[in-house]
Amino acid sequence: MGNTLVSKILQEHLVEGQLTAGEEIGIRIDQTLTQDATGTTAFLLFESMGVGRVKTDLSVSYVDHNMAGFGPENHNDHLYLQTVAAKSGVYHSRPGNGICHQVHLERFGKPGATLLGSDSHTPTGGGIGMLAIGAGGLDVAVAMGGGPFYLQCPKVLGVRLTGRLGDWVAAKDIILGLLGELTTKGNVGWAVEYFGAGAKNLTVPQRATITNMGAELGVTASIFASDEQTKRFLAAQKREQDYRPLAADKDAVYDRVIEIDLSTLEPMAACPSSPDNIRPIREIAGKKVGQIAVGSCTNSSFADLMMTARVLKGRRIDPLVEFAVAPGSREVLNMLAANGALADLIAAGARILESACGPCIGQGFSPADGTVSLRTFNRNFAGRTGTKGDQVYLVSPETAVASVLTGVVTDPRDLSQKMGIEYPKIKMPREFQIDDSMIQPPLSEDQAKAAQVLRGSTIVVPEAPASLPGKLVGQVLLKCGDKITTDHIMPAGTFLKLRSNVPKYAKVVFNCFNEPGKPTFAERALKLKSQGVAGVIVAGESYGQGSSREHAALCPMYLGVRAVIARSIERIHRANLINFCIVPIRFADPSDYDKLQAGDELVIEDLLGAIRSRGEVRIAKRDGSFAFMGKLELSGRDRDILLSAGLLNYTRSKAHG
Numbered sequence: 001m002g003n004t005l006v007s008k009i010l011q012e013h014l015v016e017g018q019l020t021a022g023e024e025i026g027i028r029i030d031q032t033l034t035q036d037a038t039g040t041t042a043f044l045l046f047e048s049m050g051v052g053r054v055k056t057d058l059s060v061s062y063v064d065h066n067m068a069g070f071g072p073e074n075h076n077d078h079l080y081l082q083t084v085a086a087k088s089g090v091y092h093s094r095p096g097n098g099i100c101h102q103v104h105l106e107r108f109g110k111p112g113a114t115l116l117g118s119d120s121h122t123p124t125g126g127g128i129g130m131l132a133i134g135a136g137g138l139d140v141a142v143a144m145g146g147g148p149f150y151l152q153c154p155k156v157l158g159v160r161l162t163g164r165l166g167d168w169v170a171a172k173d174i175i176l177g178l179l180g181e182l183t184t185k186g187n188v189g190w191a192v193e194y195f196g197a198g199a200k201n202l203t204v205p206q207r208a209t210i211t212n213m214g215a216e217l218g219v220t221a222s223i224f225a226s227d228e229q230t231k232r233f234l235a236a237q238k239r240e241q242d243y244r245p246l247a248a249d250k251d252a253v254y255d256r257v258i259e260i261d262l263s264t265l266e267p268m269a270a271c272p273s274s275p276d277n278i279r280p281i282r283e284i285a286g287k288k289v290g291q292i293a294v295g296s297c298t299n300s301s302f303a304d305l306m307m308t309a310r311v312l313k314g315r316r317i318d319p320l321v322e323f324a325v326a327p328g329s330r331e332v333l334n335m336l337a338a339n340g341a342l343a344d345l346i347a348a349g350a351r352i353l354e355s356a357c358g359p360c361i362g363q364g365f366s367p368a369d370g371t372v373s374l375r376t377f378n379r380n381f382a383g384r385t386g387t388k389g390d391q392v393y394l395v396s397p398e399t400a401v402a403s404v405l406t407g408v409v410t411d412p413r414d415l416s417q418k419m420g421i422e423y424p425k426i427k428m429p430r431e432f433q434i435d436d437s438m439i440q441p442p443l444s445e446d447q448a449k450a451a452q453v454l455r456g457s458t459i460v461v462p463e464a465p466a467s468l469p470g471k472l473v474g475q476v477l478l479k480c481g482d483k484i485t486t487d488h489i490m491p492a493g494t495f496l497k498l499r500s501n502v503p504k505y506a507k508v509v510f511n512c513f514n515e516p517g518k519p520t521f522a523e524r525a526l527k528l529k530s531q532g533v534a535g536v537i538v539a540g541e542s543y544g545q546g547s548s549r550e551h552a553a554l555c556p557m558y559l560g561v562r563a564v565i566a567r568s569i570e571r572i573h574r575a576n577l578i579n580f581c582i583v584p585i586r587f588a589d590p591s592d593y594d595k596l597q598a599g600d601e602l603v604i605e606d607l608l609g610a611i612r613s614r615g616e617v618r619i620a621k622r623d624g625s626f627a628f629m630g631k632l633e634l635s636g637r638d639r640d641i642l643l644s645a646g647l648l649n650y651t652r653s654k655a656h657g
């Protein structure tokens with residue numbers, strides 16, 4: 001019985017546990033990445049662990065999210081990150097150098113290595129044959145300190161790709177199709193491995209588009225074999241020495257296999273407001289569009305942007321459409337500038353945004369009220385653009401550029417069939433134009449000793465969680481429905497700059513549910529906290545979808561939230577809750593969800609006893625009218641972390657003995 005590629009890499013890195021699906025395992029982490037929006041907290045926590053310099057083979061700190069610079073906060077964060085990286089043995093990719101996942105793929109990713117990143121789209125690295133996993137910043141800080149990363153050993157879904165993509169059909173359409181089938185919920189505990197003759201034809205950047213959006217499936221990681229395509233990509237990045245052929249055994253056994261014939265695929269869209277609300281473009285074609293953006297860590301490679309530029313060369317964008325292009329990296333931008341494609345985009349009327357996350361995380365380019373926005377991004381959660389009631393469709397660059405020309409949602413195949421535009425097939429360059437001058441290497445150990453870390457006044461060290469009480473007396477602060485994302489819990493957009501200041505940022509926890517004239521979630525929570533009553537959140541399926549931002553646990557913890565009772569909780573968010581000492585509880589009987597309301601007072605008599613030794617916990621309404629059971633589903637390590645008042649304390653106490 002042969003092995004999957006996922007299990008081979010896990011086996012090579014296993015330091016604790018056994019490779020049995022569902023069991024907790026600990027793996028060695030070779031590389032880490034952090035980005036500024038999660039990285040400031042990650043580094044503040046890393047510093048408070050007191051381990052000195054990083055113990056990984058490679059750690060890189062990127063600045064790509066918080067770039068707008070309204071007020072001093074962003075630049076304060078950049079300077080802190082730059083100086084703490086230099087001191088801690090970490091490479092620092094400066095603002096302007098590009099989006100972390102794109103740059104990491106280009107300059108650092110290594111087949112067969114493990115990568116842990118404080119960003120949910122870290123699995124992009126699976127496109128180059130890495131086992132790349134997203135996690136909360138504190139987990140990444142622990143990995144930087146040399147600690148293993150603990151996860152549930154995943155089941156492996158094999159996706160066999162056959163055939164070839166037709167003209168105007170893109171890698172994005174493969175993953176959108178899969179999202180339509182598997183949806184964004186119910187995939188916790190799985191990894192996805194792509195193989196088959198169809199996979200061989202896909203370039204590394206195409207593969208990376210697919211592994212990137214594995215995050216939307218909610219799986220732990222997605223991966224392609226490391227083969228001739230990988231070798232070609234690494235050689236073009238002048239990193240051939242990092243190549244290593246890797247694949248699953250021929251007789252590998254998967255827990256489930258899905259077949260996709262690429263030649264049968266057509267252009268697709270994720271309709272508002274979930275990445276799994278999938279429909280073929282032809283069904284929504286003709287819809288008026290107000291703005292279009294090509295970019296993000298999903299679709300801003302050299303090939304994506306060259307294709308866009310070729311189609312637009314000598315043409316003009318529709319007069320009623322605003323069109324923005326955000327190149328994934330400075331490398332891509334430089335190459336477009338050198339070969340004239342950038343000039344073609346500008347001449348066509350494109351707005352060139354900087355190489356960063358930009359509109360993907362609500363940093364400008366919000367759509368007008370009531371207009372449709374087409375984006376090549378990976379998330380279209382309601383309001384993420386910064387516009388209430390936004391209507392975002394996630395599409396391929398091919399669909400985006402076709403619609404740029406017409407002003408309505410357009411099947412890109414129409415460009416050939418109706419407008420005589422040939423599909424520009426973009427070959428991967430034999431050599432990318434490499435310039436690492438915006439990647440600052442760390443200081444030597446000697447130089448680092450004297451180096452100062454700059455800490456602007458807006459940077460506040462986060463408060464540590466308090467110990468859990470033996471008996472929990474709490475109140476339901478909020479009852480929410482299914483698929484609550486971390487964008488609902490902790491909005492980004494204009495609040496993103498508060499990431500390094502928890503007391504300020506915590507004021508907007510669950511802001512989308514706040515009503516004018518009524519006390520906010522934060523005000524209600526702090527009032528309870530001052531009375532010694534714990535905050536409780538009740539939720540439906542798939543609570544905590546989306547980003548890895550640990551602020552979605554850290555800020556509620558600051559407000560006194562001590563438990564989340566949900567029908568199900570997504571992987572990264574669940575780990576973040578435990579790390580910040582909030583108890584994740586699953587309804588033993590999902591119908592009990594219906595019997596709870598906001599304002600209900602709840603009591604858990606022996607919370608600590610249950611955490612210590614039981615899989616279940618009894619939760620009662622304080623007035624005695626109703627009691628129900630919750631599942632704890634904690635590993636031994638989860639229990640220890642909760643009993644130690646969170647991961648930071650747990651790590652410190654382990655280090656001291």
Ligand code: MIC
Nearest residue numbers: 037038119120121547548549
């Ligand atoms: C996102 O796409 O939502 C983000 C912003 O990149 C997040 C990280 C964050 O919130 O800082 C993610 O995907 O993890």
Ligand code: SF4
Nearest residue numbers: 121296297357360361
């Ligand atoms: Fe940045 Fe958007 Fe990618 Fe998140 S999904 S890393 S915000 S580009």
